[in-house]
Amino acid sequence: MSGRPGTADRADVHTALPWRRLARAELRRLLAPRALRLSAAALPLLVLAFGLAKLFTHDNDTAAARRAADEEYRDFLATAARTGLNAGGVSRDNFFHDPRYLMDTLSFGDLRTVVTALAAAAVVLGIYSGGADWSSRVMLTLAAAEPRRGRLFATRGLLVTGLAMGATAASGLLLIPLLLLAARVRGSTAGLDAQYWAVLSSQYARGVVLVGLLALLGYSLAMLTRSMAVALGVAFLYLASAGQIFGGRGPRLAEYDMNGLVFAVLNEKPVVPLADSACFAGPGCEAVHTDLSGVDGFLGILLYALPLLALALWRTTRRDIG
Known part of the structure; x- marks a missing residue:
């Protein structure tokens, strides 16, 4: 498709689909692949198995x-x-x-494990939703049916973000009662006061938002490269080389790779300022007291995601498709 996209958008506004119809159509397209439907069906079973495993790996x-x-x-x-x-x-x-199984200490790590796995899956989901139709050339047809490319871009992005966040929210609601069961049968529920539930709820909410952001990041990367294979390759190369890119440049910078940022977002413990500690010297102290807060983690992830999102939107709306 050639020509100036902005001009085409203005000329064809009257032919655009109603947004609800567009959203339903895009949701059906997103959920159409058999592999995705099987993954969605397997997710609660995997969470159930993970939670019940605590009954068999702990005892009194x-x-x-x-x-x-x-x-x-x-x-x-x-x-x-x-x-x-x-x-x-x-x-x-x-x-x-x-x-x-001590609920007041172990539950945070178990919730973090599940959310981290879902975050990785969300990146793949985002890459698939943004890249599959480019390799199959279906995007040409979609752009003709919905000439306002910005609306198509935003609708797909919102859907993949919402699905990822919804799956994470449901997984957490399934996991936490299973952990409580393990604590009651094979451990202890001591210490589950209001402060504990406030911290766990905060970690849960941050995890839901985190997974949505990473799904959007994967979607933006695929829409920018216009190739699912290239986007997956870029993601793999980043993960493989992050240690060399960030490592060896001081503890603070080393925490700004994606693993460090994800851990910062999901960390249930507050950062201890160096001034409030008796530990003042040595690399061990430096590493401990340069931990990123949850806010730092979110800001770091946004530094990854927002430029990709802006570039992907620009290329989608201002560059030729074809």
């Missing part, structure tokens, strides 16, 4: 865990005496691993 037999810790401690003392190692400051508690 702390006595056996104490005996195992005592045995490891005795072995450690024997090794220290034989090798001259200083055993001061090491006690049996250092070797004790609580076998119970």
Whole structure:
């Protein structure tokens, strides 16, 4: 399709589809692939399996865990005496691993695991939704049916973002009762006060927004490159080279790769300012106290997503299709 897109948009406004009809059509297109429908059906089963697994990987037999810790401690003392190692400051508690599922500590990590997996899947979903129709040349037909390309771009972006956020919200609502069940049967629900639920709810809400942003990032990348294969290749190359790009340039910069930003968004612990700590020197202290906050994490992800989104929108609305 050639010519000036802006002129075509103004000339063909009267032929554009009503937005609700466009949204329904695009939603059907997005959900049409069999692989996507199977993935959607498998998602609750995977979350269910992950949650129920906590029942089988934890138990209430702390006595056996104490005996195992005592045995490891005795072995450690024997090794220290034989090798001259200083055993001061090491006690049996250092070797004790609580076998119970402690909801007030373990649930944050489990929710973070599920959301992180969904975030990775959301990038792939976004890339598919933005790139599949370019490789199949269907975009030519779609642009003819909906001449206002900006509206088509926005509708697809909103749909993929909304689907990713909805799937994450539903997964969290399914996971948390399963974790509560594991804690009641194979652990402890002590410490589940108002502050705990406020922190968990905040992590849950941040996770929902995070997954939506990453789906939009993948969509923007595919719409910019106009190729699902190229977008997947760029994403893979970034992940493979992020350590070399950001690593070795100080702890602060190293946290601005996507893994560091995602962890910052999902981290349930507040950042401890260096001025409030007794640890002031050494690389260990520097690394601990340059943790990014959740706000830092979101801002970093927006620094990735917004330029791609703007460039993709510009190319979609201002450049020829074909």
